[in-house]
Amino acid sequence: EAGVTQSPTHLIKTRGQQATLRCSPISGHTSVYWYQQALGLGLQFLLWYDEGEERNRGNFPPRFSGRQFPNYSSELNVNALELEDSALYLCASSLSYPNGAFGSGTQLSVL
Amino acid sequence: DQQVKQNSPSLSVQEGRISILNCDYTNSMFDYFLWYKKYPAEGPTFLISISSIKDKNEDGRFTVFLNKSAKHLSLHIVPSQPGDSAVYFCAASVNNDMRFGAGTRLTVKP
Numbered sequence: 001e002a003g004v005t006q007s008p009t010h011l012i013k014t015r016g017q018q019a020t021l022r023c024s025p026i027s028g029h030t031s032v033y034w035y036q037q038a039l040g041l042g043l044q045f046l047l048w049y050d051e052g053e054e055r056n057r058g059n060f061p062p063r064f065s066g067r068q069f070p071n072y073s074s075e076l077n078v079n080a081l082e083l084e085d086s087a088l089y090l091c092a093s094s095l096s097y098p099n100g101a102f103g104s105g106t107q108l109s110v111l
Numbered sequence: 112d113q114q115v116k117q118n119s120p121s122l123s124v125q126e127g128r129i130s131i132l133n134c135d136y137t138n139s140m141f142d143y144f145l146w147y148k149k150y151p152a153e154g155p156t157f158l159i160s161i162s163s164i165k166d167k168n169e170d171g172r173f174t175v176f177l178n179k180s181a182k183h184l185s186l187h188i189v190p191s192q193p194g195d196s197a198v199y200f201c202a203a204s205v206n207n208d209m210r211f212g213a214g215t216r217l218t219v220k221p
Binding site: 004033035048055090092103105 | 117147152153154155156157200207208209210211212213214
């Protein structure tokens with residue numbers, strides 16, 4: 001069984017650009033969670049999608065947005081990139097019970 | 112709004128001894144608690160969990176304790192091994208909304 005896959009592994013952008021990160025959950029999982037792990041910090045909750053709908057979002061500005069597709073894969077978009085957006089972005093998927101399986105993450109670097 | 116807190120950023124123990132990682136939470140609605148382990152350049156992996164109806168769950172060398180009145184949970188690793196060196200995140204969930212602590216870096220010295 002394939003795990004949670006994220007792409008790209010690394011992404012380098014400059015300030016003001018937009019970044020799109022992708023996540024494919026484990027087959028059959030309907031929930032996708034996005035987390036940000038900045039250097040030296042813990043996992044900060046970003047967004048939670050379930051059955052195609054946004055269920056909750058963390059304390060992040062509106063330039064962080066996303067969506068979930070009918071096949072339950074998800075995109076995270078970050079507009080107007082700022083230097084402090086540089087972080088590891090992790091995606092997790094789960095069934096109704098939150099023993100989420102995580103992907104390996106996308107390392108976003110904003111120069 | 113940090114609903115889940117791990118106040119110790121790091122912990123160092125000797126191989127063979129007990130490692131105790133602590134976690135506090137503020138939201139009394141949380142009904143499911145988890146511990147994840149994370150190595151560098153990898154996503155967190157699920158370690159052990161506990162439902163709010165229990166106060167202890169054990170899996171091999173790992174035991175999680177839950178004190179609901181104190182809103183506190185802990186992870187005990189006995190005996191600790193060098194391969195346990197990683198960052199450990201506690202997480203709490205209600206209605207599938209999962210929040211994480213900041214993590215504790217455990218170093219097990221040979």
